[in-house]
Amino acid sequence: MSRTLSDRERLAWLRLARTENVGPVTFDQLLARFGEPARALAALPDLARRGGRAAGLKVPSEGEIEAELAAGAEMGARLICACEADFPQALAALDPPPPVLWALGRPELLDRSAVAVVGARVASAAGQRFARGLAADLGQAGQVVVSGLARGIDGAAHEGALPFGTVAVLGGGVADVYPPEHRDLHARIAETGCVVSESAPRWKAQAKDFPRRNRIISGLSRAVVVVEAEARSGSLITARLAAEQGREVLAVPGSPLDPRAKGTNDLIRQGAALCEGVEDVLRALDGFSGLREPPRGYSPPPPDLGDDDPAAQALRARVRALLSPTPVARDEIVRATGVGAPAVAAALVELALAGEAELLPGGWVVATEAWASD
Amino acid sequence: MSRTLSDRERLAWLRLARTENVGPVTFDQLLARFGEPARALAALPDLARRGGRAAGLKVPSEGEIEAELAAGAEMGARLICACEADFPQALAALDPPPPVLWALGRPELLDRSAVAVVGARVASAAGQRFARGLAADLGQAGQVVVSGLARGIDGAAHEGALPFGTVAVLGGGVADVYPPEHRDLHARIAETGCVVSESAPRWKAQAKDFPRRNRIISGLSRAVVVVEAEARSGSLITARLAAEQGREVLAVPGSPLDPRAKGTNDLIRQGAALCEGVEDVLRALDGFSGLREPPRGYSPPPPDLGDDDPAAQALRARVRALLSPTPVARDEIVRATGVGAPAVAAALVELALAGEAELLPGGWVVATEAWASD
DSSP states (O other), X not given: OOOOOOHHHHHHHHHHXXXXXXXXXXXXXXXXXXXXHHHHHHHHHHHHHHXXXXXXXXXXXXXXXXXXXXXXXXXXXEEEETTSTTSOHHHHTSSSOOSEEEEEEOGGGGGSOEEEEEOOSSOOHHHHHHHHHHHHHHHHTTOEEEEOOOTTHHHHHHHHHGGGOEEEEESSOTTOOOSGGGHHHHHHHHHHSEEEESSOTTOOOOGGGHHHHHHHHHHTOSXXXXXXXXXXXXXXXXXXXXXXXXXXXXXXXXXXXXXXXXXXXXXXXXXXXEOSSHHHHHHHHHTOOOOOOOSOOSOSOOOOOOOOXXXXXXXXXXXXXXXXXXXXXXXXXXXHHOSOHHHHHHHHHHHHHTTSEEEETTTEEXXXXXXXXX | OOOOOOHHHHHHHHHHHTSTTOOHHHHHHHHHHHSSHHHHHHHHHHHHHHTTOOSOOOOOOXXXXXXXXXXXXXXXXXXXXXXXXXXXXXHHTSSSOOXXXXXXXXXXXXXXXXEEEEOOSSOOHHHHHHHHHHHHHHHHTTOEEEEOOOTTHHHHHHHHHGGGOEEEEESSOTTOOOSGGGHHHHHHHHHHSEEEESSOTTOOOOGGGHHHHHHHHHHTOSEEEEOSOOTTOHHHHHHHHHHHTTOEEEEOOOOTTOGGGHHHHHXXXXXXXXXXXXXXXXXXXXXXXXXXXXXXXXXXXOOOOOOOSHHHHHHHHHHHHHOOSSOEEHHHHHHHHOSOHHHHHHHHHHXXXXXXXXXXXXXXXXXXXHHHTO
């Protein structure tokens, strides 16, 4: 259920998305509860206080948001909000989608059938050659190749797919070229393909940005191919996200003597399709059951529960006590408290805004460092 | 149901096994029909003639068989017949088992839990290193490593497992050292492990001996690990036989850029367990459902059907017409003819003895070259 945003609504949308402690899940829940970003913004200080936050929540000023919009416009980038018609369908199908996406280049590529090709930064020459060839074959077969512009496999995949229009998803802003040796590749993708990011255009990538970047890589794609990956590497996280998002996962096998094949061999053992070339990917796409339906339209808003009373406070304390640094399912908290899901969701959003909890996609909740600090 | 053979029975057993056109299936069927090799031998000329054979069937003389027994005894090898108590249980569980086995070395190893490690003759250094290490780890874990003494992976597997007692299965006789550079390895296996073969001790291997050799490699083993194999290679046949025999199949993955990984990656795609080391093999053995029960004891014999009458001749002609160079299931012939399975089996044995048909394990029948020649 897409809608058209006025300039003011767009400003409020982005402002809410850029507010401290507001991730995609919290954004989504606030929108479901308040209907409009402006109403959510107005309620934020109160919600954070209820969650236990003493100092004020850092909400960017309208001026800061206008500066972000101006910076994007200056470099020719476009902001696409999750509720808008041209937001990529594959991303809109996520639960929840990223609230916003900046796109530099040809955003129409984002609605084509896409395949992610990702892998190790420290990749073997053979692995890079394979990634380059596979990406070219996928481009030839009409697929858009998505990757993360990192060193190694990512860069090789973009290079192979360059003539067909390839999509680079960055952790930093669309203008944040990293690694430096990919400056030229970045420029060519911005011209013939598309560079996208959830971050502000001039934002410098930090480690914490990469989980959200990885979620967009898999989210834009019907299939994710992992080419080389050591055990416990970032590409395996992208593969896991892809599986959670209902996308196909493929992995390229390698010798057990090569540590860069450990991760991909593990994926195959866990059920990923074995990928030796483009035919395997096309076969997986044939079997692809389709994007999930977008889980909701952003209306109508549920009533504010007015939970400033002692019972609501007691519930927040109980929910907080149930959290731990190990992710726990929201449903489990609902069961443990014995109150309804809406009341628990409200308490979790407040704890998230207060910096006590982090709400993860897939209905998981994890305690933050602040939680442990008292 | 094992039995003890007198010297005369043993002689007849081996003589029937060495008769022209008598493979394991035909041997098994003749034994089921006549109860005793001596009775089957007496009936052979008649059966072959019924199958359409003009010239006499080549049955070795008693002298020739005594010479084989003497040659084996001279080199310290032991003949074990399929009906004897010390015939390896894993082989006895095959349908049908090889009629005889010559063993040089320590035949008691043949009844230990065993894992075959096989692969390409033209193997990479890395593949050989992996095979050597895996075989040593399997030996350490108490498994007997079985392989085919070929160049490449087979040789490396034997080397790795040598300190633990390893079993080499040859296409030629147990004294047929091939390749020449494995002379020392052969000698050491004969001393500390076991060299086995279905062929006569001094027989020189021919291409046609290797399918039966491969069937024994998988037949002796609870699991078969294929280390490197090009598409359509012999190791893949061993893997297929293992699957048909209800044994576990594992394959070591490799880069799609390495043609020696094509076969193993294909196996994984088809459902073989991915093998990166000894833990994967031990896990597969944990899941092993056990050897199948030996399908029969060699008694009591069914009555001779006396099929020299015109109806029996017409049936043989019909069965012969149903054969083709593509294997066909015996059950399908039974269905197509509309007569009972015993009559069809009798006709097939006669056609096999006449050289018109070859009876394959698993109930398959294939026409031979003689079949096409008229």
